[in-house]
Amino acid sequence: MTPTEYEYLRKFLKDNSGLDLSADKQYLIESRLLPLARKAGLSGIAELVQKLQAGSRQLITDVVEAMTTNETFFFRDKVPFDHFRDTIMPEVIKARAGKRSVRIWCAAGSTGQEPYSLAMCLKEMGAALTGWRVEIIATDLSQEVLEKAKAGVYSQFEVQRGLPIQMLVKYFKQTGETWQINPELRAMIQHRQLNLLHDFSQFGTFDVIFCRNVLIYFDQDTKINIFNRLARQIEPDGFLVLGAAETVVGLTDTFRPIPDRRGLYKPNDPRAAVAKPVLAGAAPRMAVMAGR
Amino acid sequence: MKTCLVVDDSSVVRKIARRILEGLEFEVTEAEDGSKALEICKRQLPDAVLLDWNMPVMDGFEFMGHMRRLPGGDQPKVVFCTTENNVAHIAQALSGGANEYIMKPFDKDIIADKFAEVGLIPVGQAMV
Numbered sequence: 001m002t003p004t005e006y007e008y009l010r011k012f013l014k015d016n017s018g019l020d021l022s023a024d025k026q027y028l029i030e031s032r033l034l035p036l037a038r039k040a041g042l043s044g045i046a047e048l049v050q051k052l053q054a055g056s057r058q059l060i061t062d063v064v065e066a067m068t069t070n071e072t073f074f075f076r077d078k079v080p081f082d083h084f085r086d087t088i089m090p091e092v093i094k095a096r097a098g099k100r101s102v103r104i105w106c107a108a109g110s111t112g113q114e115p116y117s118l119a120m121c122l123k124e125m126g127a128a129l130t131g132w133r134v135e136i137i138a139t140d141l142s143q144e145v146l147e148k149a150k151a152g153v154y155s156q157f158e159v160q161r162g163l164p165i166q167m168l169v170k171y172f173k174q175t176g177e178t179w180q181i182n183p184e185l186r187a188m189i190q191h192r193q194l195n196l197l198h199d200f201s202q203f204g205t206f207d208v209i210f211c212r213n214v215l216i217y218f219d220q221d222t223k224i225n226i227f228n229r230l231a232r233q234i235e236p237d238g239f240l241v242l243g244a245a246e247t248v249v250g251l252t253d254t255f256r257p258i259p260d261r262r263g264l265y266k267p268n269d270p271r272a273a274v275a276k277p278v279l280a281g282a283a284p285r286m287a288v289m290a291g292r
Numbered sequence: 293m294k295t296c297l298v299v300d301d302s303s304v305v306r307k308i309a310r311r312i313l314e315g316l317e318f319e320v321t322e323a324e325d326g327s328k329a330l331e332i333c334k335r336q337l338p339d340a341v342l343l344d345w346n347m348p349v350m351d352g353f354e355f356m357g358h359m360r361r362l363p364g365g366d367q368p369k370v371v372f373c374t375t376e377n378n379v380a381h382i383a384q385a386l387s388g389g390a391n392e393y394i395m396k397p398f399d400k401d402i403i404a405d406k407f408a409e410v411g412l413i414p415v416g417q418a419m420v
């Protein structure tokens with residue numbers, strides 16, 4: 001791969017998915033895109049780049065999706081789900097006792113393990129939520145992972161990562177070598193395609209947002225921009241949950257960490273953020289990104 | 293150091309399991325069938341048992357029944373590790389006193405996840 005081709009792909013990925021590759025990730029691009037190029041009948045990276053420059057729609061989508069990292073497990077890191085059960089939901093149930101409805105957004109749900117883990121947590125809460133309207137929206141950039149999430153079918157290997165055996169027996173049905181999550185849990189989740197670089201205000205506001213292990217791939221400006229827009233989609237008393245290697249600290253004051261609850265954040269007044277100078281630089285960049 | 297008894301009639305499986313468990317800082321003993329495992333348990337109960345189902349002489353399920361009735365036999369965490377991968381077997385194991393269940397083939401991540409699940413190792417350790 002020539003340096004020019006690499007630079008083109010780097011910028012292409014940053015503009016299309018936010019993926020921020022350092023200058024030395026040629027091997028990563030090659031390992032993911034060479035098989036894709038071959039499958040598309042192209043001779044190699046050079047021809048792939050030409051096709052991308054020519055604007056081949058399908059190829060653009062394929063390249064963007066091939067470069068995403070979709071790794072995920074049920075109850076990943078465990079602690080956030082304990083917090084969800086012991087801290088977040090008790091507070092939400094109290095605060096929404098009048099309306100009896102809760103909206104949860106899984107902002108990079110990948111193949112579904114995260115939203116289904118939340119659905120299982122909610123099911124386990126049983127009577128506390130009887131008569132409640134529970135909405136879980138799972139979004140991801142990649143159409144391929146969304147299809148898998150929708151089907152809710154997992155391999156024997158996948159159901160053994162993070163999922164307690166009692167939960168497997170209780171919430172899944174075995175078909176041959178694979179396991180499918182029960183229709184009742186599948187019905188709790190709406191799956192939607194969404195690129196976090198683009199406007200997401202159409203999804204409305206949420207009581208809880210899980211946005212885990214996706215912002216790590218983005219550069220600072222992109223993270224800040226997404227945090228600031230997430231702040232507008234979260235109820236003033238809502239919760240944001242980030243991945244183990246992610247934080248708002250040092251990036252934005254639209255959210256503040258909750259002491260002793262690792263990974264949990266509360267929104268500050270969102271109107272304060274709009275006036276922040278830090279947004280001024282990031283806003284026009286978004287306009288460019290949204291023009292995909 | 294926590295102890296784990298690996299019960300499997302395949303010496304290859306025992307060797308792989310031993311390597312993984314020693315990596316998770318367990319002191320490992322091995323038995324090739326349920327009755328040999330029971331003898332070991334009568335002398336000293338381990339903290340954990342990684343247990344195959346189908347074995348000659350005494351199978352894993354029968355072993356678990358005997359072990360659970362030993363004095364203190366309710367203490368060890370029993371993690372089945374077997375090619376029996378259907379719901380009926382899993383349900384039977386759980387109602388017979390198993391704490392977790394691994395469907396073969398397994399790897400280090402699965403063992404670490406399942407051992408963390410039943411509190412044998414801290415959750416963080418399962419992630420490395």
Ligand SMILES: C[S@@+](CC[C@H](N)C(=O)[O-])C[C@H]1O[C@@H](n2cnc3c(N)ncnc32)[C@H](O)[C@@H]1O
Nearest residue numbers: 017068070072108110141142195196212213214
């Ligand atoms: C490593 S997975 C994390 C899955 C899950 N949240 C977890 O923590 O296990 C990251 C996901 O983010 C998605 N993703 C990457 N860039 C994205 C973007 N710009 N917008 C939305 N999703 C994106 C990928 O497709 C992938 O499924």
